[in-house]
Amino acid sequence: MEPTQYRTEPVSFARRGGRLSERQQAAWDAVAQTYVVEVPDNGMSTSVDPDYVLDAEALFGRKAPLVVEIGSGRGDALVHAAQEHPEMDFLGLEVYVPGVAQTLVTMRHLGVHNIRLMVVNAAEALRTMIPEGSVHELRIWFPDPWHKKRHQKRRLITPEFARLAARVLEPGGIWRLATDWQDYADQMLEVLEQSPDFEFSGTWAPRFEGRPVTRFEGKGLGVDREIRDLVAVRRDPLG
Numbered sequence: 001m002e003p004t005q006y007r008t009e010p011v012s013f014a015r016r017g018g019r020l021s022e023r024q025q026a027a028w029d030a031v032a033q034t035y036v037v038e039v040p041d042n043g044m045s046t047s048v049d050p051d052y053v054l055d056a057e058a059l060f061g062r063k064a065p066l067v068v069e070i071g072s073g074r075g076d077a078l079v080h081a082a083q084e085h086p087e088m089d090f091l092g093l094e095v096y097v098p099g100v101a102q103t104l105v106t107m108r109h110l111g112v113h114n115i116r117l118m119v120v121n122a123a124e125a126l127r128t129m130i131p132e133g134s135v136h137e138l139r140i141w142f143p144d145p146w147h148k149k150r151h152q153k154r155r156l157i158t159p160e161f162a163r164l165a166a167r168v169l170e171p172g173g174i175w176r177l178a179t180d181w182q183d184y185a186d187q188m189l190e191v192l193e194q195s196p197d198f199e200f201s202g203t204w205a206p207r208f209e210g211r212p213v214t215r216f217e218g219k220g221l222g223v224d225r226e227i228r229d230l231v232a233v234r235r236d237p238l239g
């Protein structure tokens with residue numbers, strides 16, 4: 001019997017399964033084979049085999065600027081952006097399978113094809129799977145806030161993660177973030193300010209016009225939370 005594998009680092013997500021609705025299942029059965037990429041793992045679900053390297057040109061069948069969205073949820077922002085920018089390719093990394101299935105529902109409905117989805121832990125994908133300097137833009141909208149003190153070590157945006165973001169971005173590539181948790185926004189600001197790899201204004205950015213109000217943005221607005229956007233540019237050379 002194979003030994004049971006455990007992760008040594010905390011992950012930034014709690015749930016990934018759940019039932020698919022009838023529409024989600026129908027979309028999954030019809031088009032997952034085309035749009036959901038099977039990533040070789042290292043024995044644990046959502047893990048990434050460190051020897052697997054993404055070939056975006058082969059995946060999309062063309063050479064185009066690549067935008068990566070982490071935690072794309074139900075695909076609200078991803079599908080909108082892909083529809084607005086048919087000249088670009090969009091990769092969504094999301095561990096929540098019903099969210100990925102819902103993204104397929106919307107893609108089918110709108111006839112959007114320039115998206116690929118992967119059910120993977122994005123931190124691992126950035127560490128080894130995505131080639132260095134290959135990403136035009138990296139977007140993370142409303143990452144899980146892990147607001148309780150004892151859970152904050154699970155937050156995605158840390159100095160180590162900023163290193164990974166810088167690794168995959170092309171020189172001059174853009175990292176966009178948004179959150180509705182002020183305390184997490186402050187943490188993001190500090191991470192960007194202290195990163196040697198990014199040019200950063202040191203303050204909040206205007207709301208990104210290319211983002212529709214996502215499900216989680218809507219929830220934050222519904223309870224009167226302030227939305228904070230941040231933008232940083234990958235330095236050349238890295239710091």
Ligand SMILES: C[S@@+](CC[C@H](N)C(=O)[O-])C[C@H]1O[C@@H](n2cnc3c(N)ncnc32)[C@H](O)[C@@H]1O
Binds near residue numbers: 074141215
């Ligand atoms: C709060 S939701 C936000 C979803 C969407 N961006 C929105 O604004 O509605 C955070 C999402 O990130 C996903 N997520 C968290 N950690 C992740 C990771 N390490 N890799 C991939 N997805 C992750 C979760 O499954 C969840 O769907």
